[in-house]
Amino acid sequence: MMIINVLLAKKAVGNRQTFEFITSAEQLAIEGETPWMDSVIQIEGELINNGRVLAVRGTISTTAKYQCSCCLEEFTVAMEIPFGDNYQQANDEIIDSEANLTYYTGDEIDLTDLVRESLILAEPIKCVCSENCRGLCPHCGINLNTAQCDCQGKIIDPRLAVLQQLLK
Numbered sequence: 001m002m003i004i005n006v007l008l009a010k011k012a013v014g015n016r017q018t019f020e021f022i023t024s025a026e027q028l029a030i031e032g033e034t035p036w037m038d039s040v041i042q043i044e045g046e047l048i049n050n051g052r053v054l055a056v057r058g059t060i061s062t063t064a065k066y067q068c069s070c071c072l073e074e075f076t077v078a079m080e081i082p083f084g085d086n087y088q089q090a091n092d093e094i095i096d097s098e099a100n101l102t103y104y105t106g107d108e109i110d111l112t113d114l115v116r117e118s119l120i121l122a123e124p125i126k127c128v129c130s131e132n133c134r135g136l137c138p139h140c141g142i143n144l145n146t147a148q149c150d151c152q153g154k155i156i157d158p159r160l161a162v163l164q165q166l167l168k
């Protein structure tokens with residue numbers, strides 16, 4: 001659980017407090033295979049009473065394991081994901097219904113949902129191990145980042161083969 005007690009922060013505009021948590025995908029109840037399955041997830045941030053709301057701003061730091069969509073190798077990357085939300089006490093009058101607000105009750109804000117959502121949203125759709133990944137040879141399937149093959153020289157494009165026939 002990542003709960004911040006906001007009793008002091010609520011008392012005066014300008015009050016701020018920092019927070020720090022260590023969690024994991026398991027503790028966040030993210031089920032199934034995830035890139036962060038075996039990683040430590042570090043949460044760090046600050047809560048500020050800006051008069052209208054309690055503004056939470058922070059960073060999620062973790063490492064994620066992905067499979068390169070080009071060469072199919074597994075690789076690990078460090079991730080820094082900014083997150084934040086504005087919290088308003090549930091029984092306050094709604095100041096601005098357009099604003100991005102989350103309501104809390106009592107003196108505690110639970111960051112679990114926010115952190116879980118921020119992590120899931122930060123997951124890239126397509127990932128490659130490096131910008132220069134050379135991928136797999138389309139003919140023999142060898143990983144061209146770590147090995148070489150001579151397929152390029154051996155295989156003749158079928159369209160070129162037809163051309164060669166015509167030239168005879």
Ligand SMILES: [Zn+2]
Pocket residue numbers: 068069070071072073128129130133134135
């Ligand atoms: Zn790759």
Ligand SMILES: [Zn+2]
Pocket residue numbers: 137138139140141142149150151152
């Ligand atoms: Zn090859």
